[in-house]
Amino acid sequence: MSTKRILSGIRTTGALHLGHYFGALQNWIRLQEEYECFFLLADVQALTTHFDRVEEIESSAREVVLDFLAVGLDPEKSTFFIQSQVPELTELSMYFGMFTRMKELELNPTVKSELKAQKDIYYGFMGYPVSQAADILLFTTIPPESGDELLVPVGEDQVPHLESTRKTARKFNEIYGETFVIPSTLVSEFPRLPGLNMEKMSKSADNAIFLKDSADEVRTKIVKAFTDPTKEKANSPGHPHGCAIFQYYKALAPKIADEIEIACQKGEIGCVADKQRLIEIANEFLQPIRERRKKIKKIRLI
Ligand code: TRP
Secondary structure: OOOEEEEEEEEOOOOOEHHHHHHHHHHHHHHOOOOEEEEEEEHHHHHHHHOOOHHHHHHHHHHHHHHHHHHOOOOOOEEEEEHHHOHHHHHHHHHHHHOOOHHHHHHOHHHHHHHOOOOOOOHHHHOHHHHHHHHHHOOOOOOOOOOOEEEEEEOHHHHHHHHHHHHHHHHHHHHHOOOOOOOEEEEOOOOOOOOOOOOOOOOOOOOOOEOOOOHHHHHHHHHHOOOOOOOOOOOOOOOHHHOHHHHHHHHHOHHHHHHHHHHHHOOOOOHHHHHHHHHHHHHHHHHHHHHHHHHHHHHHOO
16 A cells, blocks of 8 residues: 655754744644654754754753644654664665765755854765755655655755755665655745744744743743834834734734734834734734643653
């Protein structure tokens, strides 16, 4: 019988935030109803940037599992696994590395842009797309049957890695015989949620709302968030598209985002009121997640 599998992963470099929720988790929760799902806690890949902060990776893995459970990923339906606990992944990436050209890694646009933030270029970092190919292709049923599907739901930034994984699968099959299913990419429909300062959302930039943030933390963060600097008074016309708050409305309350957009443009709503309403919406959304997280933390001793 043919298999329909999903494999995706998240680096364990901190607790998860709203960007993860709208870019990935929300999709995964839906997909687990239809597919055999595998969700990877990529702690080895986390080492590429955190090799000298191992304790952080370990505590993050716990936080990420709590977040998975709190948002409704269900271990009865989906398999969560820790990359370092499956040594076959490391082994497979070694073999893949033998026929992966350096040029391909150097030209990968995601790797290129991530390298800008790094002082030194490490061998392990350059090879992470190879290791990611192993993460994905290990979930082939060997030998593959016609009709087998391996789908990888990811954000836009991961698309080059998936292209490279498909290449790896094809090349391996060509050299050693039909072994791996060629995986398909499911790109998240939701555009990447920016940080509260409109830059790329990340823990280190201190511009993210975490799923575990308290109501007060959410309030403080939203109050400080970036809005249209040209909207000087509450009743001056604003430009919602350059405003972080508007992006969060689109994610958290898509039904009222249109109404907010028009009211802001017409100068009918000021940024303070706009933020107040978003604080309530965000906290309403996060409250059940926080409660489940607290309960699970007690019961499962994670
Ligand atoms: N690179 C992904 C990220 O930064 C994490 C990841 C590791 C992954 N292995 C994967 C994603 C396999 C999809 C499939 O979030």
